[in-house]
Amino acid sequence: MSQLSVEKSMQPSLPQTQKKKSGLMRFLKQWDLQLMVIPALALVFVFSYIPMYGILISFQDYKIGSSFTSSPWVGFKHFNYFFNSPEFGVVMRNTIVISFLKFLIGFPAPIILALMLNEVRNMAFKRTVQTVTYLPYFMSWVIVGGLVSSLLSVDSGAINMLLERFNLISQPINFLSLPEYFWGILITTNVWKEIGFGSIVYLAAIAGVDPHTYEAASIDGASRFKQIYLITLPSIMPVVTIFMILAIGNLLSAGFEDILILAADKSLRDVSDVIDTYVVRVGIENYRYSFATAVGLFKAVVSVGLLTLANLIARRSGNSLW
Amino acid sequence: MARESFGDRLMVIIIYVFLSLLAITTLYPFLNALAISFNEGMDTSRGGITLWPRVFTLENYGVVFKDERLINGFVISVLRTVVGTIGSILCTAIFAYGMSKRELIGRKYYMIMCIITLYFSGGLIPSFLLIRNLGLMNSFWVFIIPSLVGVWNMIIFRTFFQGLPAGPEESARIDGCGNWGTFFRIVIPLSGPVIATLSLFTAVTHWNEWFLAGIYISDVEKYPIQTILRQILLSNIVTDQGGLDSSALAHMAKVRTITSKSLSMATMMVATLPIITVYPFVQKHFVKGVLVGSLKE
Numbered sequence: 001m002s003q004l005s006v007e008k009s010m011q012p013s014l015p016q017t018q019k020k021k022s023g024l025m026r027f028l029k030q031w032d033l034q035l036m037v038i039p040a041l042a043l044v045f046v047f048s049y050i051p052m053y054g055i056l057i058s059f060q061d062y063k064i065g066s067s068f069t070s071s072p073w074v075g076f077k078h079f080n081y082f083f084n085s086p087e088f089g090v091v092m093r094n095t096i097v098i099s100f101l102k103f104l105i106g107f108p109a110p111i112i113l114a115l116m117l118n119e120v121r122n123m124a125f126k127r128t129v130q131t132v133t134y135l136p137y138f139m140s141w142v143i144v145g146g147l148v149s150s151l152l153s154v155d156s157g158a159i160n161m162l163l164e165r166f167n168l169i170s171q172p173i174n175f176l177s178l179p180e181y182f183w184g185i186l187i188t189t190n191v192w193k194e195i196g197f198g199s200i201v202y203l204a205a206i207a208g209v210d211p212h213t214y215e216a217a218s219i220d221g222a223s224r225f226k227q228i229y230l231i232t233l234p235s236i237m238p239v240v241t242i243f244m245i246l247a248i249g250n251l252l253s254a255g256f257e258d259i260l261i262l263a264a265d266k267s268l269r270d271v272s273d274v275i276d277t278y279v280v281r282v283g284i285e286n287y288r289y290s291f292a293t294a295v296g297l298f299k300a301v302v303s304v305g306l307l308t309l310a311n312l313i314a315r316r317s318g319n320s321l322w
Numbered sequence: 323m324a325r326e327s328f329g330d331r332l333m334v335i336i337i338y339v340f341l342s343l344l345a346i347t348t349l350y351p352f353l354n355a356l357a358i359s360f361n362e363g364m365d366t367s368r369g370g371i372t373l374w375p376r377v378f379t380l381e382n383y384g385v386v387f388k389d390e391r392l393i394n395g396f397v398i399s400v401l402r403t404v405v406g407t408i409g410s411i412l413c414t415a416i417f418a419y420g421m422s423k424r425e426l427i428g429r430k431y432y433m434i435m436c437i438i439t440l441y442f443s444g445g446l447i448p449s450f451l452l453i454r455n456l457g458l459m460n461s462f463w464v465f466i467i468p469s470l471v472g473v474w475n476m477i478i479f480r481t482f483f484q485g486l487p488a489g490p491e492e493s494a495r496i497d498g499c500g501n502w503g504t505f506f507r508i509v510i511p512l513s514g515p516v517i518a519t520l521s522l523f524t525a526v527t528h529w530n531e532w533f534l535a536g537i538y539i540s541d542v543e544k545y546p547i548q549t550i551l552r553q554i555l556l557s558n559i560v561t562d563q564g565g566l567d568s569s570a571l572a573h574m575a576k577v578r579t580i581t582s583k584s585l586s587m588a589t590m591m592v593a594t595l596p597i598i599t600v601y602p603f604v605q606k607h608f609v610k611g612v613l614v615g616s617l618k619e
Contacts, residue, residue: 032500040417044436050452138530139594161369276446289447
């Protein structure tokens with residue numbers, strides 16, 4: 001007790017010069033506390049900050065085995081090369097289309113699910129649906145990819161069987177090798193995997209709405225749909241806005257694991273190649289480290305710009321995007 | 323609520339139907355894969371397996387559990403998940419406890435240093451080159467060391483620690499406990515729910531990770547099961563189009579009644595098993611945990 005009070009009373013009364021001197025002393029005095037954070041900070045430094053420094057190689061011709069600065073500097077050569085390459089158009093189009101579709105469908109889907117679940121009065125049914133829909137979130141993309149390819153397979157896949165049974169097709173379709181189906185499969189699978197888990201936060205926000213509001217509304221004769229539209233939806237708007245800003249910041253992250261898994265077929269490359277998968281291919285598989293880093297940096301810069309812009313718009317319109 | 327209009331009742335019916343369909347479409351692929359994994363391989367290729375095996379057999383699992391590569395992968399995955407989760411939760415919690423103390427000198431700068439990493443990163447290639455320069459390539463420790471400290475988890479832990487009642491900690495200090503003693507004897511026992519939640523998420527991440535393992539590890543014997551499963555599934559897709567035979571298929575040719583599909587499905591079940599078994603027990607926790615995480619945003 002006495003130790004604590006002495007420490008507290010000493011701090012504010014010290015004059016400026018003495019305070020600086022005693023800074024080191026105080027630091028050494030709390031060495032056990034510092035020992036809790038300094039090793040962890042060292043790990044953060046090594047695994048997060050050194051790679052940031054490594055971005056320098058996008059302005060170099062990096063050779064394997066050399067350090068991050070000893071390679072020759074080449075300025076914006078790799079960026080120019082990327083912007084002028086034929087892949088640039090394809091990769092940018094796929095990135096934008098896929099991330100836009102994911103945002104357009106994947107963002108409202110959990111909100112709609114939460115609104116629907118909120119209308120369910122049967123608790124056992126509600127809990128069952130929730131438990132089942134959370135499940136895919138915990139499975140790896142490898143497993144999900146396996147399930148999807150089994151479902152869509154030509155010889156005994158459920159989808160082809162179903163379509164044939166109803167005479168909608170005469171020949172089984174090899175869905176996972178035809179470019180025209182890829183975006184649909186990718187988006188559907190993503191929604192399927194994420195929808196239940198994504199709804200948790202919205203359900204929590206809905207639970208915070210005062211039940212009296214609904215009572216008053218129904219006495220006034222508001223239908224259930226009107227109650228959703230006029231009470232539930234506006235109440236969760238702040239949460240929706242925050243998540244929307246975060247989603248916009250991620251707009252150039254069209255995906256990574258899901259595309260690598262679902263677009264295993266090379267014939268899909270024209271519709272499946274996005275910035276992140278392109279970086280893997282040219283960087284890891286073709287060893288063009290400097291070029292791949294430049295492509296990655298380009299994405300990071302645009303993403304930060306998008307995030308800042310989204311935040312700005314949100315702030316201008318009073319924490320709401322509309 | 324007594325007078326529900328026709329429109330209201332119709333809407334409720336539509337909602338129930340839609341949610342039932344959603345639950346079925348979520349569960350069906352999984353139950354179908356389970357049925358296929360218990361069905362005789364040649365019979366499966368005739369098609370028509372839905373929710374129940376037609377020709378029941380344990381042979382598929384027999385092959386999985388006899389395949390040294392798969393058993394090895396399973397063991398690596400378990401080791402990686404256990405060591406990685408315990409290590410990461412412990413290191414991150416200690417870090418967070420230190421960061422939760424107001425008297426920590428440099429606290430503000432440390433926090434800024436951490437938060438920057440949430441918005442910027444070096445990206446894949448510089449990280450890859452760093453791992454190589456550190457000599458972590460093809461080592462089990464590449465799974466553990468880079469993920470020992472999670473900044474996001476640190477922030478959640480820190481928020482939780484700051485909300486703990488001050489009483490027990492103070493009395494521990496009066497009894498002569500230092501920061502470390504207080505942390506292990508008082509704070510850890512009080513943090514059950516947050517430790518459970520973050521452990522679950524960390525464990526799931528470790529168990530499901532397959533991509534980095536593929537690029538950082540070159541010995542197949544050191545692959546986790548998800549990476550091996552990925553190769554098996556990939557070889558199926560290739561052979562479906564008349565591609566090359568893979569080692570997995572060559573292996574299966576020895577056992578006639580087993581097809582690549584039945585083997586993949588059995589492997590998939592084995593690779594999902596730990597999550598399926600843990601899931602019901604921790605569901606309550608993670609709903610709370612997601613809220614803890616989202617409140618911080």
